[in-house]
Structures are given as structure tokens and as C-alpha cells.
Amino acid sequence: MARKTSFPARIGADVVGVLVFLACVFPVYWMVSRSFLPRNRIKGEHPEVVPTHGTLDNYRRVFADGSFTDALVTSLTVTLLTVTVALLFAFLAAVAVSRFRFRGRRTFILALLVIQMIPAEALFISQYKMLDGMSLLNSVVGLTLVYVASVLPFTVWTLRGFVAGVPRELEEAAMMDGCSRTQAFFKVTLPLLAPGLVATGVFGFIQAWNEFTLAVVVMTDPSKETLPVWLVAFTDSRSRGVDWGAIMASSTLITIPVILFFLVVQRRMVSGITAGAVKG
């Protein structure tokens, strides 16, 4: 649709484009720039739009009592466990769905599509009761269990596309050359799937890292908080006065890995999500 556009129309579009850019970037810019300002300059008579001479004090306060680091460790553990387990299970299922015809295949696909649309809020009451009964509240294992289930449908769905994208003929050619089916799979198909596995893993990482709803339900003990739950609690601790500098500093820290990962997968993001991803 790259048709010739008249000059005034293009100027108009460009102006809107620049405004949209500013609207998108401003909150992020404000977060990062305020995170380097001391308290007395965050609340000035006139906000400093382009501040100079910052400080790292806010970041020091984030790490001061060790709770941020605890939450960071919890978040990393849960996220990495979730991605590993989900990727493994999803990979096996994706191979089954795209390489075999079997009874129940259609039902399985249908179930995946329906399940990934079910909001966490519609099941967290009974998931809470279940984990409570298994003594898995406030445990990394418990949270990982519900995370794996919430990431899995989308992971299977995406990987299925990648597996289907590797032509069967390549595998068959390797088998003609004397490989067994298993060997052909591991030597030919798997290496070709590596980029797909990485992209899907990154999707899963972002989802688990950002997840809030289930985390706030399952991790009720302050010492077991994940980063998002920690951040909301930290913002809420009005008793010590709202420390916006430190809040912006911790928000920045939580955002950095996501932005980096996002840049890695952004090209696949659009097609991935219309094919059924969930951004909660």
C-alpha cells in the first residue's frame, strides 16, 4: 500500500507521528530521568524537563534493605524455571501436533486456543485453594506450576508454527542418507528450530517476568514477593512518605531486561500475537 501521498497529507501524517512518538516516550523518559534526581529536585517549583547532574542515591535506596534483591532472586528463579519447563513440554507437544496425525489432535488444539483466553481472574480463587491445600502458597514451585500452565498454550501454538516451518523433506533426506528418524530430528530439525525456540522462550520470559495477578494471589508473604508485587507494595508504603525517586529507579530496573528482550523478538511479536499470544 505504499502509494504516492500528496505533500500536505504527508506533512499531516508526520506531525501526528511525531506527537505519537512524544506521547509514547514521555512516560518512559520521565521515569528514567526522575530516577536520577534527588528528592528536593523531583518536587520543584518547576519540573526540570531536561535535568543535568543526577545522582545514584535513588538506586542506592532501592537496594538498601535487601528486599529488592530478594524479589529479584525470586522473580528470576520463577521466570527461568517457567521458561525451561514450558519450553520443554511445549516443544514435545508442538512436534506431536505438527508432525503427527493422531486421535484427539484437533481437540487438543481447540483446548489450547480456549485455555489461553481464560483470564487468570476466572480461576485464581480455586488455584489459590488448591495451592493452599498442597502447602504451595508462597512457594516458587507453586507459582511456577500456575505460570507453566498459563504460558504453555501460547508456547505450544507458537512453536508448532516453527516446527511446521521446517520442511519434512529435509528430515526424510537425512533418513535416506542413513539416519534414524530420531537422529534426523536431532541433527537436522532441531538446529533449524533454535531461533524459534529462542524467540518463544523470550516471549515466555517477558510474560512470566511481568505477571502480576497470579503472583499477588500466590505470594502473599512479603519475603516471597516477585518484583512486580514488590514494586506495587513499595509504591504503596505511604508510611515513609512516597519516595518517587526510588520508585522510578526500581521501575527502571524492572523495565530494562524486558526492553532488551523485546528488541530481540519484536519482529516476531506481531505475527506471534495474532497467532494467539496473550499479553496480560
Next chain:
Amino acid sequence: MARGSARRSSLPFGLVLPAIVALGLALGYPLVRQVVLSLQEFGLAQQFGQAPEWIGLGNYRDLLGNGELWPVVARTVAFCLVNAGLTFGIGLGLALLMTRMSKVVRILTQCGLLLAWAMPVVAAMTVWQFLFDTEYGVVNWLLTALGGDFEGHSWLIDPWSFFLVATLVVVWMSVPFVAFTLYAALTQVPEDVVEAAQIDGASARQRFVHVVLPSIRSVLLVVVLLQVIWDLRVFTQIYTLQKAGGISKDTNLLGTYIYTLGIKGGDFGMAAAAAMFMLVLTIVLTAPYVRMMLKQEED
């Protein structure tokens, strides 16, 4: 040979088994349990060991009759429609504009959108809370500087301005996905068809309605459906704004209502019934999406 084919036929089941077990344990079992829970009296007394009592549809009757649910549902649906509508409208408009922008500005716009999209929801929430803060907020400063009386104005104590802030954040976070997806779809519209229509004398408006729109119809539908489903379950934004000093009674949406009933209030029977309501609502809305995805799958 017989052995080989027998093995092959059981292999796919073995491959999907781990996924099915995980989904069954973390979603299937709770689902069954939730149905049971919704038919029981399960409040604080049961939390402390008393056996739950079967009360049939009692929770559902209470829920539908207590006058709390319907305002919440009405609010949820209204919030969903307003947000999905705004997100879709802005996203589509932006996608169309992106086809007209000069290359530099388009890339700039896309970078901005990507940044807003990538922002973790809780981080975005704290930033927007900060922007709208009573004392430190740049919004109050700006509106006061422009001559308004916004010094010390509190945005979160009135339900209308509470939802205004919530809508702003939700739309800000959701537009990038819609804009990118629709822009990608628009670039796939075959140029020669559009040109042929132009040669045949179709106006820009006619070309859009009769050529462009039909060819991106399925993408439009998927985007609308996803947006409606996602905006129906907004939880984090409402939860954090309520925590930030907003009122919670008149601002509950379905998700936070269920949370308040169950996790906070300890009435798991009622909460389970409300959750079943939400589940059914979602599945009804999801049906057309699933049908489209399956059709795509078969093609």
C-alpha cells in the same frame, strides 16, 4: 514393521502427555474444584476447619440478587467497550497514517510505540501514578500552569477521573499492538488492486471501504476480539490504582471484585460463583475467535 507402526501411533500421545498433565493439574483440577466450591458455603468458618456445606445454587442466587454484581458487570462491560473502542480506533488511525508518513518519521513512531508496548505493566502503572500524583504529578503542574485550578488535585478519589486515568494507561499500553498488527496487514494489501480501483475512478474513500477494508477483514476481526477479551479482564491497572489511594467500592471491575470477595474477604464460595460467571462470559466471547483460528489452521 508392525512394532514400528504401533510405536509410532503411541508416540504422539507420549509427546503431548507432559503438557496435558501440567494443564490438567494447574487449570483442569482447579476448574472442577471451582465448580464444586461455587455450590458450597465456604466462608471464614470453613477456612478454620468447619466442613463446607452444600447449598446448591445459593451462591449464584446471592450473587445475582445482592445488588453488587450487576453494577460491577455493567462497569466492566462499559470499561471494556470504551477501552477496546478507543484502542482500536486510535490503532487503526495510526496504522493508516503510518502508510503515509515519511520513512524517518515512521521509524520514529514505531520506536515510540515499541517502547510503550515493551513497558512492564506494573512499571507503567507506577509511572502514570507518578504523572498524576496529587503533589508531585507533572499533570497537575501542567494544568495549573495552563490556568486551571489543579493544585493538589486528587485524580483517584472520584470514580470518573479514576477510570479516566485507568483508560489512559490501558489505551497507552494497548495501542501499539493494534497499530503494528494493522499496519502489517495494510502493507500486505496488493498495490495493483488498489491502483486498478483508482484507474476505474474509485475515490480514496471508496478504495478504502471496498478494497482495503475487505482484504484486511480477518485481521481486523481478530484484533477487535482480542482487544475485547483483554479489556474485559483488566486487573493489574485497577488493583494498583485502588491501592494508590483510589476508592475501591465504586471502582471494582469483575477481576478485582472476585479478588475482594475471595482472597481479601474469605468468602470463597461466592468468589467461585463470580469467577464462574466471568469464565462463561469469556468463553462466549472467545468462541468466534477460536472458530477463526481453527479455520486458519485448516487452510
